[in-house]
Amino acid sequence: xxxxxxxxxxxxxxxxxxxxxxxxxxxxxxxxxxxxxxxxxxxxxxxxxxxxxxxxxxxxxxxxxxxxxxxxxxxxxxxxxxxxxxxxxxxxxxxxxxxxxxxxxxxxxxxxxxxxxxxxxxxxxxxxxxxxxxxxxxxxxxxxxxxxxxxxxxxxxxxxxxxxxxxxxxxxxxxxxxxxxxxxxxxxxxxxxxxxxxxxxxxxxxxxxxxxxxxxxxxxxxxxxxxxxxxxxxxxxxxxxxxxxxxxxxxxxxxxxxxxxxxxxxxxxxxxxxxxxxxxxxxxxxxxxxxxxxxxxxxxxxxxxxxxxxxxxxxxxxxxxxxxxxxxxxxxxxxxxxxxxxxxxxxxxxxxxxxxxxxxxxxxxxxxxxxxxxxxxxxxxxxxxxxxxx
Ligand code: HMG
Numbered sequence: 001x002x003x004x005x006x007x008x009x010x011x012x013x014x015x016x017x018x019x020x021x022x023x024x025x026x027x028x029x030x031x032x033x034x035x036x037x038x039x040x041x042x043x044x045x046x047x048x049x050x051x052x053x054x055x056x057x058x059x060x061x062x063x064x065x066x067x068x069x070x071x072x073x074x075x076x077x078x079x080x081x082x083x084x085x086x087x088x089x090x091x092x093x094x095x096x097x098x099x100x101x102x103x104x105x106x107x108x109x110x111x112x113x114x115x116x117x118x119x120x121x122x123x124x125x126x127x128x129x130x131x132x133x134x135x136x137x138x139x140x141x142x143x144x145x146x147x148x149x150x151x152x153x154x155x156x157x158x159x160x161x162x163x164x165x166x167x168x169x170x171x172x173x174x175x176x177x178x179x180x181x182x183x184x185x186x187x188x189x190x191x192x193x194x195x196x197x198x199x200x201x202x203x204x205x206x207x208x209x210x211x212x213x214x215x216x217x218x219x220x221x222x223x224x225x226x227x228x229x230x231x232x233x234x235x236x237x238x239x240x241x242x243x244x245x246x247x248x249x250x251x252x253x254x255x256x257x258x259x260x261x262x263x264x265x266x267x268x269x270x271x272x273x274x275x276x277x278x279x280x281x282x283x284x285x286x287x288x289x290x291x292x293x294x295x296x297x298x299x300x301x302x303x304x305x306x307x308x309x310x311x312x313x314x315x316x317x318x319x320x321x322x323x324x325x326x327x328x329x330x331x332x333x334x335x336x337x338x339x340x341x342x343x344x345x346x347x348x349x350x351x352x353x354x355x356x357x358x359x360x361x362x363x364x365x366x367x368x369x370x371x372x373x374x375x376x377x378x379x380x381x382x383x384x385x386x387x388x389x390x
Contacts, residue, residue, distance in 0.1 A: 003125045004166035004318055006132070007067075007327055008287055010272050012156040013045040014370040016304045016339040017347045019151055025344040026146065038237035038268065044277035045140050045155040045343055046368045047353045051078045051086050051387055053373040054157035055138035056095040060387075062159060063134070065375055068097060070132040071161075073124055074104040077113035077279040079187070080140045081106065082383065092136065095373060095385055098191040110185065111233055112308025113137070114158075114279040115316070121162040122171055133162040143204035144193045145348060152236045154275020158283040168290070168327050169302070169318035176216040177210055177314040185309035201309060207328035208313035209243045209305055216315045224249055225256060227317070228300035229263035229289055233307040237268035243305065266292040273336050282306050290320075291328045298322040302349060338370070357381070 019039055021032040033039050045054075055076055063071075075087035078234035087106035107113040114137035121133035133210065138157035143149030184201035187194040209232075217223060224230075224247065232240035244264050248257060277284060282304060300320045307313045342350070357363050361381035367374035367388045377384040
């Protein structure tokens with residue numbers, strides 16, 4: 001039985017900040033961001049957009065009524081939780097009207113959790129072949145005004161429907177994970193933005209890649225020649241490019257190197273315009289590759305490198321299924337063009353906007369234009385979401 005990704009959807013917030021505007025405001029050379037980090041834009045979320053609304057929008061885009069009857073597990077991977085107790089997956093389950101006899105919960109390990117969620121979904125479908133699992137990676141990356149991480153912020157969610165006989169990618173049983181207890185990026189409960197050892201985090205990312213890739217090759221006997229493409233966690237594309245160069249074997253033919261480089265370039269197109277979406281960013285890279293590389297074909301094997309600070313990393317692979325291109329959205333770039341461009345002043349206003357409850361814990365919100373789902377009210381400390389537009 002093959003198990004894998006049957007459908008994949010994506011949502012981001014309706015506002016965008018151009019990084020050349022940010023560079024000007026921060027008195028930075030724009031080329032530091034466009035060439036040094038390989039970034040162009042970042043999505044900015046208003047207060048009415050959070051991990052629940054992004055996740056519901058990404059999933060709503062791909063699910064049919066039949067899927068909603070078959071889904072018996074909803075896993076939401078995030079590190080931008082909106083409640084310490086209630087899982088965002090429960091809100092999403094309700095908003096999408098998924099049949100009631102489902103298990104819904106949240107998973108966390110920085111940018112890595114969605115990879116663990118996919119593996120759990122795979123095990124579940126292996127045991128219950130008729131079931132479908134909805135895995136959503138949803139995050140809002142906020143580092144802080146004027147911080148080194150500021151240009152790498154972003155917001156978005158990737159929803160994946162996992163089933164048997166998948167129509168996009170079938171997973172291989174080749175996952176190799178690594179855990180190392182390091183403090184490269186973390187956010188204690190009392191902090192709204194993370195603490196970051198920036199350069200150290202890049203070293204941990206690259207060293208985790210190198211050592212996990214070596215172990216993966218040892219255990220599977222596979223080499224880069226077996227892969228059409230490698231997708232990376234994309235905190236910012238330049239770091240992933242360094243990662244690709246680190247694992248490129250000198251003995252590879254020039255043709256193979258060119259193929260991997262070209263496919264890498266296609267895999268970063270969306271992230272360059274959205275920014276880091278933490279748990280979803282590896283899968284946004286995968287989506288970008290699939291939707292922008294017409295030469296990929298059924299049977300091609302794609303490697304995925306997942307990295308979450310703290311740190312857990314994993315390499316696994318999946319094969320393209322015949323007809324996969326019919327399940328994709330080739331108008332995604334046009335949709336990104338439709339976001340409203342913010343001035344730096346407006347971005348900063350949204351960045352600092354916080355919930356401002358009355359003494360009884362109430363506040364009403366006005367959804368931003370072009371939101372599909374929105375936080376519309378907090379009533380006695382209970383968040384209320386609504387579908388506002390199709
Ligand atoms: P920085 O201040 O941009 O660092 O911060 P920099 O001064 O090293 O510059 C970056 C690059 O721009 C360098 O290129 C410069 O040479 C180049 P490199 O040497 O790396 O090839 N540069 C220029 N290029 C062209 N024209 C110029 C110019 N000036 C400089 N004029 C840093 C970088 C990563 C520290 C910062 O962005 C940061 O703190 N980011 C957040 C942390 C992060 O993303 N870490 C990545 C690994 S950890 C991870 O992936 C997990 C994460 O997603 C969280 C999670 O798991 O939940 C973050």
